[in-house]
Amino acid sequence: MFVILGRVLSSLGVLVAVSIVLFTLVHAIPVSPARVVLGGDASEEDIAEFERDNGLDRPVIVQYLSWAGGVMKGDLGRSLIDNTVIAVTISQTLPVTLELVLWSFCLALVIAVPLGVLSAYHEDRWIDHLARVVATLGVSIPTFWLGLMLIAWGAVGLGWFPAGGYVPWSAGAKPHLLSMTLPSVSLGLYYVAIISRMTRSSVGDVLMADHVRVSRAMGLSRGRILIYVLRNALSPVVTVAAMSFGYMFGWALIVEQVFTIPGMSRALLNAIFRRDYLVIVNVVLVITAMFLVANLIADLLYRWLDPRTAR
Amino acid sequence: MTLSAVPASLRLPPWRALLLRPAGLTGTIIVAIVTVAALAAPLIATHDPIAVDLSRKLLPPGATHWLGTDQTGRDIFSRIVWGARPSLAVGLLAVLIGAAGGIMFGLTAAFARGWWEQVAMRIMDGLASIPLLIWAIAITGIVGIGPVRIGMWTFPNESKLILLIGLLYMPPLARVTYGSALLEVRADYVQARRLQGAGASAIMLGDVLPNCLSPVIVQATLLIAVGIVVEASLSFIGLGVEPPFPSWGGMLADARRYIFSGEWWTYIFPGLAISLTVIGFNLLGDGLRDILDPRKVSGSGRMVV
C-alpha cells in the first residue's frame, strides 16, 4: 500500500517537475511572447499593454503559481492568440487521440502476444523467422511512411478505406471503424514488433525453466502448461505493453497528421506554428501525464502480478 | 557449447564474426553505403539537390534523373544522397551526447556507490520518464522553428533535436554501463589494481571502461536507428530539417499529395531510404550484440519510443 502511494506521489512529482521545466523554457526564450503574438512591427507600448493584460509582466514564479493553481481547478488558461479556453480545446481533441491509441494498442496486443508465444514455442521454425522479420520491419519502417503506403494501397489502390479524415461514431459504426483502421495499423506495427519480441524472449525464458519440465513430467495437458507458462511470462510483457500505451500518444500525433485526424496533433501543431505557448505547454503536459499514468499502471501491474512482491 | 568453452585462439576476430552472419553482413553493408553517401554527397549526387527547375518537374525515373524529380523539378536521387547527412548527423551526434553522459553517470555511479549512486540513478530514472517524441515536438515548438544563433555560430534547427534526443538517450546507456561496470568493479583484477595503488580515475577509465564498452556499443547502434526515425518523423511534420534543405522526412511531406495522382517515385524512394537505413542500423546492432555481448548485458529489449 505504501509502495503504491509512493509511486503515485513520485509520478505526481515528475509531472510537477516537467511543468516547471516547460514553463521555465517558455520564459527562458529572450523574445517576449507578446512580440511573437503581436508581430515584429508592434510598438513597445502595445507589447507592454499586451503583457499587462495577460499577466506576462509578473515574475515567472508568480505566473507559474497562478497557472498551476488554475490547473488544480481544471482551468488550463486561455490561448494568447485567439483567447480560446485551452481546457475546451483539449477536451475536444483528446478523446479522438485516445481512441486512436486504444485501437492501435488492442491491435498490437492481439497480434503481438500470440506471435511472440508461437515463435517462442517454435524456436527457429518458420513462424519464428516470420516473427523476426515482422519485428525488424516493425521497428525500422517509420510510422508516417507506413501510413502513406497504407493510404496508397488501401485507399487509393483498393479503395476499401478512406484516405484520411475522421468519421465520428454518429455517422455509423462501419464508416467510423473503416476510418480508424489504417491509422491504427500504422501506429500499431512498431508496438507489434516491440511487444512480440518481449513476449518471445519472456516465454522462451520460462519454457527453459525447471518448473515447466516438472509440469510436463506430471502429465499436465499442453493447454494447462500453456497457462502456467503464460502466467509466468506475463509480467515483463505487461510492463512493456503498458509503457507502449504511453509512448503511443507521441506517435499518434504524427499519425494524425498523415491521416488528417482532428486529434491533439492539430491543436498542438497549430499552436507550434502560431507560437501559442500556453497551448503547447498544456498539450505536452497532458500527453506527459498520459505517459506517466501508463508507466504507473505498468509498475503497479508488475507488482500485482508477481506473488513475491504482491504481499 | 557456450562461447567461453571455445579457446580464445579459435575465436574469430569480432569483425569477421560479424561479417559471417547474414544479418550482420547486411547491416554493415547498408550502414557503409549510407555513411559513404553522407560523407561524399557532393561527389555522388548527380544534380544540385535544391536547384528548382519547373520545366523538369515530376519526371519519372530515367537516364538523367535516376529516381525521377519532385514537384519543383529537383533530382530525387541527389536529394536522397544529401538527405543522408541530417539523418546520420542527428542519429550519430545524439548517440554521442547520450553515450558521453550515460557513460559518465553509469561509470561513476558504479564506482562511487553510496549517495552519488542513488542520485545519479534517480536522475536517470527521471529522464527515462520523459516521452521522447512528444518532447522533441515540444522543444521545437517552444524554442521555435529556425536556426539557433549563439555568438558567431549558427546551428540548424535540428540541433535542438540532437540535444534533446541525446539527453534522453542517457538513461538507457547509463544503465548498460552501470550494469556491466558493477560486474567489473567487483572483479579480482580491479581489486588487484587498487592494491597496486592505481588511482580511481585510472582504474575507471583505463581498466573498467574498456571492458564495459561492448554492451554500450550495441545499445548505441540500436539508438542511432531510433534517432534517424525521430528526425525523419519531425522533418515530416515540419519541425525538423527546414526546407529547402533535403531531408528524407521533408521529401515525404512534399510527396504526400502525389499518392493520389500516381507519381509513386516521389514517396517510395525517400521512404525506402529511411527504412533501409534504419533496418541497417538495427541489423548491425543485433549482429554486434550476438558477437560482442553474449552475456546480454545490453538487455534483450531495445529502447522503446
Next chain:
Amino acid sequence: MALLEVENLGIGFPTGGRIVEVVRGVSFKIEAGESVGLVGESGSGKSQTALAIMRLLREPGRITRGAVRFDGTDLTQADEATMRRLRGGAVSIVFQDALSGLNPVFPVGVQLMDVIAAHRDVTREQARERAVAMLNLVGIRNAEERLGHFPHQFSGGMRQRVLIAMAVACEPKLLIADEPTTALDVTVQAQIVALLRDLRERLGLSLLFITHNLDLMGEICSRAVVLYGGLMMEDSPVETLFTAPSHPYSRALLDCVPRLEDEPGMLRPIEGAAFTLATAEAGCPFAPRCVLADARCGREHPPETGQHPHRIACWWSGS
C-alpha cells in the same frame, strides 16, 4: 515380468552433423516393489537415462536405440497422449532442482490439485482433499493453510516435499528420484531420503534412485546399477557391491567415500582424468583410469557377464 525393463538404451545428441551418444546401450530392470539405485559420476548418463524413461529428453536429445518397457508397454514407441497419461500417473519423477521446480506464480495447492485433476476424474473439492492428504503424507503441517501459499514461502526442503507430494499424488507404480537431495542442506537430505523410504513402504512404490552419493543410495536401495561413460559397469545387490565390489570402477568409487577414520576434509579422488565423450573410444570407458587395464581393455568393450541380479562388464571379472 519386471515392472520396468530398460534394454540396450541409447541416447544421443546431434553435434556437428553426427549424433554423439551419451548413453550407449544400457540395460537393467526393476521388479515391482524393488528399489534400485542408478549410480555414477556426473556425465555418466544417469540423469539422461531417467529423462529418457519419462521421454522428457531436452531437445535435440533423442533415444537412438533400445527399448524401455514399462508394464509391458514400450515407452520409446508410445505416442504423446499415452506418455502424458503415464507421466505423473503410473510413472513419476522427482528432480534435483528442488528450489526452482515449483511454478513461482501459482499457489502450491493449485499446482498439486492440477496434477491430481490431470489423472483422476475428481471434483474440485475432492482434488483439494487429496491435495491436503498428500501434503500431510509428506510431512507438511497446516496443510489446509499451506495450500494457498506460494513456493517462495517454503524452504528448500519443504519445496522438495511438495514436489514429492505432487509426484506421488496419483499413486505411481514407479517413482524416479533424480538426485532429489542435491540442492538441499545435508540435514535436510537425510530427512528427504527418510521420507522417500517411508513413502515407498506406505504406497508400495518401486523406486529408481539416481545419485552419485553411495551413502544415500545404501540407505534406500537394495540393488545398484553403476554407470560410467554412458555404459553399465556393474549391476549388483547393494550388500555385495559394498562388501565385495567386482568391477574395478565400483571399487574405485567406494574408495572415494569418506570414512570415519579419514582425516576431516580429506578426499580420495579416482586417479586420472574423468571421462569425456570427446575421448570416447571403442574400449572400456574406464580403461584410461583403471589400474588393471591392458591393451584389450582400451580396444574392445567387455561383454556383460553374470546373470541378473549380478552382472558385470569387465574383462577382468572372471579372474
